[in-house]
Amino acid sequence: MTTVIAAALLLVAIGLFWGSGLLPDAADPNDVGAAGFPQLVAIVTMVFAALLIVQTLKTPEANRAVGRTHPRTLFFMLLTLVHVAAIPFVGYYVAVSVWLAATLFLLGSRLGALLVPIGFVSFIWLVFGRGFGIPLP
Amino acid sequence: MTGLSSALATAASWQGLVTVVLGTSLGMIIGALPGIGPSLGVALLIPFTFNFDPAISLVFMLCLYQGAEYGGSITAVLISTPGTAAAACIVQDGYAMNQRGESGRALGASLTASSIGGLFSAMVLVILAPFLAEVALSFGPPEYFSLGMFGLGIVSSLSSDNPLKGWLVAFLGLAIVTVGIDPISGVTRFTGGRFELFEGVPFMTALIGLFAVAEVFNMIDQSSLRHEVRRRLGSAFLSLRDLRHIMPATLRGSVIGAVLGVIPGIGPSVAAWVAYDTERRWSKHPETFGTGEIKGVAAPEAANNAVVGGSLVPLLSLGIPGSPTAALLMGALVIHGLQPGPQLFVDSPEIIYAIYAGLGASIIAMYSLGQIAMPLWMRVVEVPNTILAPVILGLALIGAYTARNLMFDVWLTLGFGVLGYVLKKYRFPLPPLVLAIVLGYMIESNFRRSLLMGEGSPMIFMERPLSLVLLVVALVSMCLPLLGNLKRHRITSTS
Numbered sequence: 001m002t003t004v005i006a007a008a009l010l011l012v013a014i015g016l017f018w019g020s021g022l023l024p025d026a027a028d029p030n031d032v033g034a035a036g037f038p039q040l041v042a043i044v045t046m047v048f049a050a051l052l053i054v055q056t057l058k059t060p061e062a063n064r065a066v067g068r069t070h071p072r073t074l075f076f077m078l079l080t081l082v083h084v085a086a087i088p089f090v091g092y093y094v095a096v097s098v099w100l101a102a103t104l105f106l107l108g109s110r111l112g113a114l115l116v117p118i119g120f121v122s123f124i125w126l127v128f129g130r131g132f133g134i135p136l137p
Numbered sequence: 138m139t140g141l142s143s144a145l146a147t148a149a150s151w152q153g154l155v156t157v158v159l160g161t162s163l164g165m166i167i168g169a170l171p172g173i174g175p176s177l178g179v180a181l182l183i184p185f186t187f188n189f190d191p192a193i194s195l196v197f198m199l200c201l202y203q204g205a206e207y208g209g210s211i212t213a214v215l216i217s218t219p220g221t222a223a224a225a226c227i228v229q230d231g232y233a234m235n236q237r238g239e240s241g242r243a244l245g246a247s248l249t250a251s252s253i254g255g256l257f258s259a260m261v262l263v264i265l266a267p268f269l270a271e272v273a274l275s276f277g278p279p280e281y282f283s284l285g286m287f288g289l290g291i292v293s294s295l296s297s298d299n300p301l302k303g304w305l306v307a308f309l310g311l312a313i314v315t316v317g318i319d320p321i322s323g324v325t326r327f328t329g330g331r332f333e334l335f336e337g338v339p340f341m342t343a344l345i346g347l348f349a350v351a352e353v354f355n356m357i358d359q360s361s362l363r364h365e366v367r368r369r370l371g372s373a374f375l376s377l378r379d380l381r382h383i384m385p386a387t388l389r390g391s392v393i394g395a396v397l398g399v400i401p402g403i404g405p406s407v408a409a410w411v412a413y414d415t416e417r418r419w420s421k422h423p424e425t426f427g428t429g430e431i432k433g434v435a436a437p438e439a440a441n442n443a444v445v446g447g448s449l450v451p452l453l454s455l456g457i458p459g460s461p462t463a464a465l466l467m468g469a470l471v472i473h474g475l476q477p478g479p480q481l482f483v484d485s486p487e488i489i490y491a492i493y494a495g496l497g498a499s500i501i502a503m504y505s506l507g508q509i510a511m512p513l514w515m516r517v518v519e520v521p522n523t524i525l526a527p528v529i530l531g532l533a534l535i536g537a538y539t540a541r542n543l544m545f546d547v548w549l550t551l552g553f554g555v556l557g558y559v560l561k562k563y564r565f566p567l568p569p570l571v572l573a574i575v576l577g578y579m580i581e582s583n584f585r586r587s588l589l590m591g592e593g594s595p596m597i598f599m600e601r602p603l604s605l606v607l608l609v610v611a612l613v614s615m616c617l618p619l620l621g622n623l624k625r626h627r628i629t630s631t632s
Contacts, residue, residue: 002563009305016312016327023324030593034319034326037581041315045308052301069562073357077555080530084547100527107357107523116524120531127170132181134539 006052013045072106079103092136093121152193153498160197161502164204165510169212169220171345171536175205176461183469191473192488196495198469199445202462203499206405206442207251207507211514214243214434216529218349218536223405223441225344225571226413230426230433232352237429244514245375246431247438248507250387252500254439257391258398258446259496266450274455276400278586279598283607284400285580288407290614291414292569303569304615306560310573311580313338320582321589333545340574342537342546346553347567349533354558356526383435386416390439397440398447404460405441406575410568412440446496452477453489 016038026033083099097117104113128134167178179198186194209221214231227247234243276284292300292307316327317337328334375383390412397408416436417426426433448460456478458464470477475485482489520528537550557567591597598604 005559005563005565006305009309012309012312016315019327023326024322026322028589030589030591031321031585032588034322034324037584038312038315038326041308041311045305045312048301048305048308052305055301068358070358073354076357077354080551084534084544084551087547088544096531100531103527104524107526109521109523112524116528120528124531124535128535128539132539134542136535136538137544 003053003056006049006056010046010049010053013042013049016045017042075106076103079106087137093125096124097121152190153196156193156197157200157495157498157502158506160200161204161499161506164201164206164499165208165211165503165506167201168205168208168210168224171212171218171220171341171349171533174209174221174341175202176465178205179462179465183465183472186469187472191470191475192491194469194473195466195488195491196498198466199492199495200499200502202466203255203442203445203496204503204506206255206445207248207438207503209441210247210251210434210438211244213348214240214247215514216349216525217352218529218533219344221405221441222341222344222575223409223437223444225348225406226409226437226441226568227434228348229568230428230430233427233429234431234434239429241511242375242379242431243434244507244511246379246383246434248504248511249375249380250383250390250435250439251442252504252507253387254391254394254441254443255445255496255500255503257388257439258395258443259493259500260446261395261443262446262449262453262496263493266454272399275603277601278583278590279601279604280607281402281579282583282587283598283604283611284403284407285576285583286611287607287614288411288572288576289580290611291410291572292615299564302565306565306567307569307573310570311577313343314574314577314581320578321585331545333541333543337578338549338574339540339546341540342549343553343574344571345533345537346550347557347571349529349536350550350554351557351561351567353526353530353533354554355561356522356529359522379431383432386419386432386436387439389415389419390436391443393436394440394443395447398444398460399450401451401457401460402579403444404448405444407579408440408444409437410572410575412436449492449496453481453492454479 020035020038020042023033023035023038025035079099079102083095086098087095100117100120101113104110104116109116124136129136163182164175164178168175179201182201183198186197189197206221206223209219209224210227210231211220213219213224213228214235217228217232219225219228231243231247234240289307292303314337316334318325318335325335393412393415394405394408397403397411398405413426413433413436416432417423420426420430420432422430444460448458448463449466451457452463452467456467456476458467467477470481470488475481475488533554534547534550537546538544540546560567560570587597588595598608
C-alpha cells in the first residue's frame with residue numbers, strides 16, 4: 001500500500017508538471033513565471049516518489065500499515081459524508097443532530113445518542129451563532 | 138514618568154482589572170476553538186472597544202492576543218485538535234502525553250512555557266525595540282526565502298523514521314500551496330474554476346483535517362473503543378523537577394519566538410516549528426520527540442507566546458505590524474486617532490506604557506486563569522472516546538466552516554482528514570506536510586521576488602551574508618539525514 005501511495009503521488013507530480021506547462025509565460029524575463037515553482041516541485045516529488053517505490057519494493061516489511069481499518073470507521077466516514085452533503089438541504093442544526101445521534105448509536109452510546117446532540121447544538125448556537133454572530137447554513 | 142504613572146493607574150483601576158481578566162479569558166476560549174484564532178477573535182471584538190479609553194482598548198486586545206496564543210494548546214493536548222496554527226506543533230508530544238495519562242503535566246508545561254515566553258518578549262520589547270527594528274529592516278526577499286528553506290530543513294528531523302517519506306509529503310505540501318492565484322503574476326493556478334480556491338488552500342482547513350479529523354478516524358479504529366481504559370488525569374501542577382527540566386528549552390524557545398516575531402510576516406507558526414526543531418537537535422534523546430516529550434510542548438509554546446511581544450517591536454518602532462494580529466492592533470490604534478511609529482513614543486507615551494503594562498498584566502492573568510481553569514479542561518479526558526470522537530469531529534467541521542463561512546472548506550477538511558488518516562496508517566509523517574503548507578507561500582513568493590531584484594540571477598542569495606548562511610545550514614540539514622537513511626537502507630538490503 002505504501003507503494004500505491006508513492007505511485008499516486010508520482011501521478012500527482014506528473015499531473016502537476018503537465019498542468020504547469022499550460023500556464024502562461026512570465027511577462028518579465030527575469031521571473032520564472034507561474035509555472036516555474038510548480039514544475040520544480042513536481043520534478044523533485046517525482047524523484048522522491050520513484051526512490052520510495054524502489055525502497056518499498058526492496059523492504060516491504062518496513063512499510064506495512066499500523067493496525068487495520070475497522071469496518072465501523074468506514075461506516076462512520078460514510079455517515080459523516082452524508083451529513084455534510086445534507087447540510088445545504090436540511091440546515092446545519094438538523095443535519096448535525098441526526099448525524100451525532102446516529103454515530104453515537106453506532107459507537108454503542110445509547111444515552112449519549114439522546115443527550116449529546118442537544119448539548120452540542122446548544123453550545124454551537126450559543127457560541128458561534130449568538131456569540132460570534134456566524135450565520136450557519 | 139507622567140505616562141508611566143498614568144499607565145499604572147489605568148492598570149490598577151477596576152476597569153483595568155476587569156479588562157485584563159475578560160480579555161485573557163476570552164482569548165483563551167477563542168484560541169481553544171479551532172477555526173477562530175487570535176486574528177479573527179481580535180477582528181470580531183475590535184468594534185466593541187471603539188468607545189473605550191484607547192489604553193484600555195489596547196490592553197484588552199493584547200490580553201486577547203496573549204490568551205489566544207496559549208489557548209490553542211489546550212485542545213491540541215486534550216483532543217489532538219490545534220486551536221491555532223502555531224499549536225499544531227505540540228499535537229504530537231502534547232497529545233501523546235495525554236494518552237499516557239499526563240494531560241495535566243502537558244497543560245502545565247504549556248501554560249508555564251507560554252507565560253515565560255510572553256514575559257521574555259515583553260522585556261525584549263521594552264529594552265531592545267529600536268535595535269531589533271533595525272534588524273527587521275535588513276530582511277529582504279532573499280533573506281525571507283532562505284529563512285523559509287531553513288525552516289524546511291526541519292523536515293528531515295521531523296521524519297526520523299524515514300526521511301524519504303517526510304520529504305515526499307513535504308513536497309506534496311509545497312504542491313498544495315501552488316493552488317490559487319500566483320503571488321507575482323496573478324495567474325490562477327489549478328483551481329478548477331472554483332473561486333473558493335483563488336486564495337489557495339486555507340491552511341487552518343488543512344491543519345484541522347490533517348490533525349483533528351484524521352485523529353478521530355484513528356480513535357474509532359482502535360479496538361479498545363468499547364473497552365477502553367480510563368485515562369488518568371495526572372497532576373495539574375508542574376513539579377519543580379519538570380520545571381527545571383523544561384526551563385532551558387523554554388528559554389531557547391522564548392529567544393527564538395521573540396527574534397522571529399520581530400520579522401514581519403513570519404508569525405507564531407514558523408517560530409513554534411523552528412523552536413521545536415531546535416530543541417530536538419539540542420536534545421541528547423531526539424528520538425523521544427514526537428512520543429510525548431515534555432520539551433516538545435514547552436519550547437514551541439514559549440516561542441509562540443514570545444511572538445506576541447516580538448511582533449509589537451516593528452509596529453511601535455517603525456509602524457510596520459509584525460503579524461496579522463499586530464496589523465489589527467495597528468488598525469485599533471488608528472481608529473483611536475493614534476499613529477503607530479516612532480512618533481507615538483513622543484506624542485502619546487502613556488499609550489506605550491499602557492502596552493507594556495498590558496503585556497505584563499496579560500501574562501499574570503493568563504497564568505492565574507490558566508491554573509484555575511485547568512481542572513475544568515482536564516475533565517475532557519474523562520469523557521469516553523465513544524462520545525469524544527464525534528464531538529471532536531463536529532467541532533472540527535464547524536471550525537473549518539467558520540474561517541470563511543463556506544461549505545467548500547468543510548469538504549476540504551474532510552478530504553484532508555481522509556488523506557491524513559491514510560498517510561498516518563502507512564507511517565508517513567504529517568508534520569512535514571503541515572510545515573510545507575505553512576512555509577510554501579513565503580518560499581515561492583520571496584524566491585521569485587529575489588530573482589526579480591537580482592535580474593534573474595540566483596547569485597543574489599549568495600551575495601547577501603545572512604541569506605547565504607541560512608541557505609548553507611538549510612542544505613546541510615536537508616541532506617545529511619537523507620544520505621544517512623539511504624545508506625542505512627543499502628546496508629539493510631545487503632545484509
